[in-house]
Each structure stands twice: as structure tokens, then as C-alpha cells.
Amino acid sequence: xxxxxxxxxxxxxxxxxxxxxxxxxxxxxxxxxxxxxxxxxxxxxxxxxxxxxxxxxxxxxxxxxxxxxxxxxxxxxxxxxxxxxxxxxxxxxxxxxxxxxxxxxxxxxxxxxxxxxxxxxxxxxxxxxxxxxxxxxxxxxxxx
Numbered sequence: 001x002x003x004x005x006x007x008x009x010x011x012x013x014x015x016x017x018x019x020x021x022x023x024x025x026x027x028x029x030x031x032x033x034x035x036x037x038x039x040x041x042x043x044x045x046x047x048x049x050x051x052x053x054x055x056x057x058x059x060x061x062x063x064x065x066x067x068x069x070x071x072x073x074x075x076x077x078x079x080x081x082x083x084x085x086x087x088x089x090x091x092x093x094x095x096x097x098x099x100x101x102x103x104x105x106x107x108x109x110x111x112x113x114x115x116x117x118x119x120x121x122x123x124x125x126x127x128x129x130x131x132x133x134x135x136x137x138x139x140x141x142x143x144x
Contacts, residue, residue: 004024007022010124019038021035030064030069032071076122077124095112118133
């Protein structure tokens with residue numbers, strides 16, 4: 001059974017929200033690839049270290065480890081795993097209202113990331129798919 005996961009990264013940089021690229025997570029790696037259209041925009045990317053001008057169309061690959069399941073700019077979107085972490089507990093309670101319970105480790109991180117990995121501080125927003133991203137950006141102008 002494959003545990004590979006996939007999501008899209010969007011940004012609010014520039015005049016309109018746009019998809020930056022796609023992230024893939026396997027049992028061993030986290031991979032990110034910029035969309036061609038995003039590369040043509042000239043906007044900054046995931047961060048200084050992962051800038052589009054350094055990587056272009058080359059997939060950025062990172063081995064997963066105990067501290068980082070995701071590239072650091074994306075890992076920063078996940079609340080820490082401490083039991084007393086307010087943001088994490090709030091997200092887990094929200095997931096429970098949707099019938100998603102009993103998760104631990106990266107399984108919990110992934111579900112939290114899909115529902116709360118957008119709209120925070122910074123320019124990176126992670127969504128399960130582009131349809132959800134568009135719906136979220138269209139739903140409230142305050143998010144932009």
C-alpha cells in the first residue's frame with residue numbers, strides 16, 4: 001500500500017493568488033517542483049534557499065528525517081507536535097468534528113496541513129488541490 005501524498009502550493013505574492021507548484025511526499029522524500037507558469041512570473045519562490053532561479057524546472061528533493069518531513073518552509077506551516085501546543089490541539093479538534101480522529105505523527109501533520117496550511121503569516125499556502133485553493137481565495141477577499 002502506497003503512502004505517497006500530494007498537494008499544491010499557492011502564493012499570494014503578486015496581484016492575484018497563483019499556484020507556485022506541487023509537493024509530493026513519499027516514505028523517504030519530500031519533493032517540490034515549480035509550475036512552468038510560476039517560473040515565468042519572476043516572483044520569489046519557497047524561500048531564498050529554494051529560489052526559482054536556482055532550481056528552475058528541476059525538482060527539489062529532500063530526504064525526510066526525524067526533524068523534517070517537508071522542506072523547511074512548508075514544515076513551518078505545521079504546528080509542533082508538543083501535546084500542549086494550542087494551534088495543534090485546535091486543528092485536531094477541528095478534524096475530529098469532521099470524523100478524522102486517532103492520528104499521530106506525520107499522518108496527523110498531513111491532515112492538519114491540508115486544513116490549516118494556508119492563510120497564515122507569510123506567502124506560502126498549501127492546499128489538497130487547486131480547486132480547494134481557488135474556493136478558499138474566492139471565499140473571502142480578506143485572505144488576499
